[in-house]
Amino acid sequence: MSIENVDTDQIIPARFLKATTREGFGDNLFRDWRYDKAGNPKEDFVLNQDKYSGSILVAGKNFGSGSSREHAAWAISDYGFRVVVSSFFADIFKNNSLNNGLLPVQVSEAFLQTIFDMVEADPGTEIEVNLEQQQISIAGTDHAETFEINPYKKECMLNGYTDIDFLISIKDKIVAFEQSRT
Amino acid sequence: MQEIEGGPSVLYIDKHLIHEVTSPQAFAGIDARGMKVFRPQNTVATPDHNVPTIDQHVTIHDELSRFQVNKLTQNCENHGIELYGLNHPYQGIVHVIGPELGITQPGMTIVCGDSHTSTHGAFGSVAFGIGTSEVEMVLTTQCILQPKPKKMRINVEGELGRGVTAKDIILYIISQISTSGGTGYFIEYAGSAIRSLSMEGRMTICNMSIESGARGGLIAPDATTYAYIRGREFAPTGEDFEKAVQQWESLKSDEDAVFDKELTFAASDIQPMITYGTNPGMGTNISGNIPAESDIESTGLKSFKKSLSYMGFEPGVPLEGMPVDFVFVGSCTNGRIEDLRAFSDFVKGKKKADNITAWIVPGSKQVEKQAKEEGLDKILEAAGFELRQPGCSACLAMNDDKIPEGKLAVSTSNRNFEGRQGPGARTMLASPLTAAAVAVTGKVTDPSGLIQ
Numbered sequence A: 001m002s003i004e005n006v007d008t009d010q011i012i013p014a015r016f017l018k019a020t021t022r023e024g025f026g027d028n029l030f031r032d033w034r035y036d037k038a039g040n041p042k043e044d045f046v047l048n049q050d051k052y053s054g055s056i057l058v059a060g061k062n063f064g065s066g067s068s069r070e071h072a073a074w075a076i077s078d079y080g081f082r083v084v085v086s087s088f089f090a091d092i093f094k095n096n097s098l099n100n101g102l103l104p105v106q107v108s109e110a111f112l113q114t115i116f117d118m119v120e121a122d123p124g125t126e127i128e129v130n131l132e133q134q135q136i137s138i139a140g141t142d143h144a145e146t147f148e149i150n151p152y153k154k155e156c157m158l159n160g161y162t163d164i165d166f167l168i169s170i171k172d173k174i175v176a177f178e179q180s181r182t
Numbered sequence B: 001m002q003e004i005e006g007g008p009s010v011l012y013i014d015k016h017l018i019h020e021v022t023s024p025q026a027f028a029g030i031d032a033r034g035m036k037v038f039r040p041q042n043t044v045a046t047p048d049h050n051v052p053t054i055d056q057h058v059t060i061h062d063e064l065s066r067f068q069v070n071k072l073t074q075n076c077e078n079h080g081i082e083l084y085g086l087n088h089p090y091q092g093i094v095h096v097i098g099p100e101l102g103i104t105q106p107g108m109t110i111v112c113g114d115s116h117t118s119t120h121g122a123f124g125s126v127a128f129g130i131g132t133s134e135v136e137m138v139l140t141t142q143c144i145l146q147p148k149p150k151k152m153r154i155n156v157e158g159e160l161g162r163g164v165t166a167k168d169i170i171l172y173i174i175s176q177i178s179t180s181g182g183t184g185y186f187i188e189y190a191g192s193a194i195r196s197l198s199m200e201g202r203m204t205i206c207n208m209s210i211e212s213g214a215r216g217g218l219i220a221p222d223a224t225t226y227a228y229i230r231g232r233e234f235a236p237t238g239e240d241f242e243k244a245v246q247q248w249e250s251l252k253s254d255e256d257a258v259f260d261k262e263l264t265f266a267a268s269d270i271q272p273m274i275t276y277g278t279n280p281g282m283g284t285n286i287s288g289n290i291p292a293e294s295d296i297e298s299t300g301l302k303s304f305k306k307s308l309s310y311m312g313f314e315p316g317v318p319l320e321g322m323p324v325d326f327v328f329v330g331s332c333t334n335g336r337i338e339d340l341r342a343f344s345d346f347v348k349g350k351k352k353a354d355n356i357t358a359w360i361v362p363g364s365k366q367v368e369k370q371a372k373e374e375g376l377d378k379i380l381e382a383a384g385f386e387l388r389q390p391g392c393s394a395c396l397a398m399n400d401d402k403i404p405e406g407k408l409a410v411s412t413s414n415r416n417f418e419g420r421q422g423p424g425a426r427t428m429l430a431s432p433l434t435a436a437a438v439a440v441t442g443k444v445t446d447p448s449g450l451i452q
Helices: A071-079 A089-097 A108-120 A151-160 A163-169 A169-182 B025-030 B065-077 B094-100 B117-121 B132-141 B166-177 B199-212 B223-229 B238-249 B297-313 B339-346 B365-373 B376-381 B432-441
Strands: A056-058 A083-086 A103-106 A127-130 A136-140 A142-145 B010-011 B015-018 B044-045 B109-112 B126-129 B143-146 B151-159 B185-189 B216-218 B263-264 B274-275 B283-286 B327-331 B357-360 B407-412 B425-427
Touching: A056 A127, A071 A089, A089 A103, A103 B238, A108 A136, A163 A169, A163 B132, A163 B365, A169 B010, B010 B432, B015 B094, B025 B065, B025 B132, B044 B094, B065 B185, B094 B109, B094 B117, B094 B199, B094 B365, B109 B117, B109 B199, B117 B126, B117 B199, B117 B216, B117 B327, B117 B425, B126 B216, B132 B143, B151 B166, B166 B199, B166 B263, B185 B199, B185 B357, B199 B216, B199 B223, B223 B238, B263 B376, B274 B365, B327 B339, B327 B432, B339 B365, B339 B432, B365 B376, B407 B432
Parallel strands: A056 A083, A083 A103, B015 B044, B015 B109, B109 B126, B151 B185, B151 B263, B185 B216, B327 B357, B327 B407, B407 B425
Antiparallel strands: A127 A136, A136 A142, B010 B143, B274 B283, B274 B425
C-alpha cells in the first residue's frame, strides 16, 4: 500500500470504536478506503485486489499517525496481518502493535521503494521476515535488510509475554516505591 | 521507578484519566484476572467522546454509544473509581476537566487512553497518551513501561501580531516540522511568546504536540501556572499550596540543559493559520495561497495531490474567500472559556452568515456554566448561534455531530484527516477567532484585519 502518512482514522474510523470487546475489528480495517457508501468493495484499493495476498502489510512512511486508538492494531491483526513494514512509524501505533503481537518492521526508504517496485512489477513477489534474526528479505533475490527492535520487546514477541504480567510480578516493588515517596 | 536491562523503564503514574472509549477492554482484562483496580483514588473518569451535545438530560439515542457510556459507569462502580458522569457538574472533555479541577499539577506523571493527553504538559507534567493495553497495565499496577524519549526544545520568541493566537502558533510549528518531525521526542516549548500565553493558550499548544508525532509536550511552570491552579477544587490549600509551589519551581530545565534537537521560531513570522490538506501539518497563513505543485518536494507530490483531491482544492489558489458550510468551535484544543470569549467578542453585534451551520460546544459543564454567567450564551443567541452542551462532539464525530459528506468545515479542533469529522467530511483547522470571522462572513477569512 504505497500511501504515506496513513493515520489511524483511516485504519479504523471513529464510528467503529464504540465496541466494548476486542473482536471483529478486521471487518472495518480501512473501511472508507475499502468500501464505498453503499458497502461495495472499491476495485482500486489494494486489499480488494486478488493479485496481492499474505500476512505482511507494506505501507508508505509515517504509518499509524494520529489517534492513540489501539483498535488500529487490533484491526490490522484481526484482518490477518502479522507484520507491518514501513520506513517510519508513529510512536503510539508502534507501541500498540508491539503490545499486540503485531510486528512493526522499519526499513530504509530505499529498501521500501525496492519492495514497492518489485511488487508492482510482479504481485507474486514474496517478502520474508525473520524476527529471531531481525532480517527482512525479498525471496529469490539478494535484497535484504536487518531491522531494529528493542531486545525486551523482541523477547516478549517471541515468547508471547506481556508487559502486564511483568508489572504484576513486581507489585511488591511498586508498593515499596509508593511508601518511599511519602 | 525501575529500569529494565535493554528495555523500557517502569514509570509510576500519579494520575490516570479514563473515558468510555478506550477503557472497556482494559476493564474486561482486569476483571478476567479477578483483580481490582490497584489505585482507584488516583483514577478519574468521565464520558466525553460519545455523548450528545444537546438534550443530555434525555437518554443517549445511539444504542452502541449508550451501552459504552453505561459500561464506564458500571466499571467505575465495580472498582470504586470517581466518575464525573453525564449531567454531573464536573463532566466534560477529559483534558478540559483535569486542569480546571486542579487535578493536573506540575511534575505529575499523567496518562490517558487518548493521544491529546499531551495537553496536561502545559503545567509542566509528564503527560502522554496510551493504548488500551497500557490502560489495563495502569489500572492493574498504576505503572506503565515507557522508553525514555528524546528531548526537543522549540522556542518561540517575540511578540505575537494582532489576531495571532496560541492555535496559530502550534499550527505554524507543525507546518514547519511536519507530522513526523516530533516522533520519538517530548517537546519543551519555551521563549517569550510562549511565556506570554495564558494557561489555556499553553494547553492549546501542548494539546497538538501529538500532531507533530511527539507523544508529549511540556511548558515549564511559572507564576501564571501557580495562579491558575490556586483555589481550584483539588488543588492543595494553605501551607500545602505554598510548599507545593516551592517544589514546582524546582522542575524547570537547567540553564545549560542540552536537548537532542532545538529549534527557534520568530513570533513575528506567525500569522493566522488555516489547514488546506488532510493532515495537521498541511497549513499556511490564511492571507496566502495553497502551495503550488512546484513548491512541493517531488517525494511528497503524490501525497499532496491525493490530499488536495480529497479536499476538492486546486494547488496555488488563494485561501481567503473560499465558501464554507460548517463552523465547529470546541474540542480539547479550543473548547475552554477563553475560546468561547474570543468567539463571542468577535460575533457580538454581528450576524451568523446564512450559509453557515455552527456548533459551539463548551469543553465542560463548568465552562458551560461560566459562559452563561458571563452572558456569552445571550451574545451568541443574538448573533444567531447556539451554545450546546459539553463533549468531544464534531472533533471526531462519534456522536451525532457529524459534518455531512462533501461539506467543508472550519474547525477549532486538532485533526483534518480524511473523514475525521464524518465520512467524506472536509476539514480546515483554525483558531476560535478565525472560526468567528468565518461564521460571520460565510467564507475563509483572515481575522487580523477585522479586529481592533
